[in-house]
Amino acid sequence: MPKTKASVAAKSRPRNDGLWEFACALYAEPGVAKACLALQDECGADVPLLLAAIWHGATGHGPLAAARAKRWQANARAWRKQIVGPLRQARRALKAHDAADLYAAVKRAELAAEKLQLEALEHDAAARQVRAPHARLQDAHANARLMLQRGKDSAPLRKIFSALREAP
Numbered sequence: 001m002p003k004t005k006a007s008v009a010a011k012s013r014p015r016n017d018g019l020w021e022f023a024c025a026l027y028a029e030p031g032v033a034k035a036c037l038a039l040q041d042e043c044g045a046d047v048p049l050l051l052a053a054i055w056h057g058a059t060g061h062g063p064l065a066a067a068r069a070k071r072w073q074a075n076a077r078a079w080r081k082q083i084v085g086p087l088r089q090a091r092r093a094l095k096a097h098d099a100a101d102l103y104a105a106v107k108r109a110e111l112a113a114e115k116l117q118l119e120a121l122e123h124d125a126a127a128r129q130v131r132a133p134h135a136r137l138q139d140a141h142a143n144a145r146l147m148l149q150r151g152k153d154s155a156p157l158r159k160i161f162s163a164l165r166e167a168p
Contacts, residue, residue, distance in 0.1 A: 019122035020115055022059065023051040029163035035156035042156075045148055048114045049076040052121040053147040057139030058164060061125050064143045072121055073147070083113045140164070 027033055027047075039045035049072060056064055064072070087110040094103040144157060 019052055019055050019118045019125075022055045023048065023118055026051060026054070026160070026164060029166075031159045032163045035159035038156040039148065039154070043148060043154070046073075046076045046080055048117045049073065049121070050144055050147050052118055053143035054140045054160070054164070055122075056125055057141070057143040058136050060136055061139075063139045064146055068124070069143075069146050072124070075120065076117065079113070079117050084110060084117070087113060137161070137165070 027036060036045075036047045036050070039050065040047050052072065053064060053069075056062070087106055091103060091106040091110055094106060097103075141161065144160075148154075148157065
């Protein structure tokens with residue numbers, strides 16, 4: 001995900017950033033990209049889906065309802081299988097070859113596909129709720145664990161939330 005200077009703080013006010021801006025800003029925080037890739041490679045996590053779930057809670061949308069979470073997961077699985085997965089596979093294969101221009105083009109296409117995925121998830125998000133800052137972080141934690149289908153935080157997930165809390 002590209003870097004952006006947008007704040008990802010979920011401390012004292014609801015965020016007005018869209019999902020893409022939030023995801024890029026959080027991903028750009030120190031250690032978050034590495035943590036996201038570890039969750040992707042070690043746990044099969046869909047990083048855009050995970051970031052969307054965190055955004056949903058951290059920006060005051062509240063906890064994800066089970067039906068919405070299942071819909072998001074099903075849509076993400078299909079999008080990853082049909083679009084993002086083949087692009088990622090092609091990008092990784094090109095990395096070993098002397099094809100820098102083609103590698104860069106495929107990487108841009110992969111990011112564009114992830115952006116479209118996030119836009120669809122944002123469109124599906126519930127109306128903004130007025131949530132206290134501590135509730136937003138709790139909601140973001142619960143949503144992330146739901147998307148990872150695990151009850152406990154892992155070290156990479158703790159790194160993501162540490163960056164979320166410490167962002168300016």
